[in-house]
Amino acid sequence: MKARRLFTVPLALLVAAWIGAPGASTGQSEEKVDYLTQVKPILEGFCYECHGEDRTRREANLRLDIKEKAFADLGGYPNIAPGDPDDSELYIRVSTEFAEMRMPPYEAGTQLNDEQVETIRLWILQGAEWPEEEGGEEEEVETDG
Numbered sequence: 244m245k246a247r248r249l250f251t252v253p254l255a256l257l258v259a260a261w262i263g264a265p266g267a268s269t270g271q272s273e274e275k276v277d278y279l280t281q282v283k284p285i286l287e288g289f290c291y292e293c294h295g296e297d298r299t300r301r302e303a304n305l306r307l308d309i310k311e312k313a314f315a316d317l318g319g320y321p322n323i324a325p326g327d328p329d330d331s332e333l334y335i336r337v338s339t340e341f342a343e344m345r346m347p348p349y350e351a352g353t354q355l356n357d358e359q360v361e362t363i364r365l366w367i368l369q370g371a372e373w374p375e376e377e378g379g380e381e382e383e384v385e386t387d388g
């Protein structure tokens with residue numbers, strides 16, 4: 244019969260590694276989520292198709308590519324409620340268990356993974372900062388000497 248002692252050492256190592264593991268954190272004290280590098284790519288990849296520039300394909304009259312529109316009221320409830328993901332329709336829609344409410348819709352054939360949903364949650368929780376960006380009103384300001 245063979246002794247099955249080989250598990251003891253690896254287990255100890257595993258526990259040590261787990262205790263010392265960096266970044267195994269959850270929630271509030273997370274690093275700040277950056278809109279431009281972390282949130283926008285998700286919206287761009289999964290949402291703009293139906294909530295972007297192309298008005299012929301736009302659904303629910305909702306745009307997520309323009310700050311002003313993304314923060315607009317949806318008729319009594321906010322799309323994005325800074326600091327409160329659970330009150331934000333955008334987060335509710337990407338996190339709901341109800342398939343018929345979930346975004347992107349089932350027919351789109353794509354889904355956000357848990358990490359992407361969590362990125363959106365944290366971003367809203369942290370205040371949903373959305374810096375003004377390229378395009379738009381960028382004008383050279385001339386100052387009289």
Ligand code: HEC
Pocket residue numbers: 285286289290291292293294302303305307317322332333336337343344346347348350351355
């Ligand atoms: C394939 C098209 C499609 C894609 C992609 C899509 N949506 Fe939608 N979205 C819809 C349609 C259609 C509706 C209206 C029906 C409904 O409310 O479920 C809608 C509605 C919504 C609403 C509710 C608007 C309101 O007035 O209540 C939100 C919020 C939303 N989408 C967010 C998103 C987000 C966030 C993504 C990306 C993660 C996304 N959608 C991707 C088609 C899409």
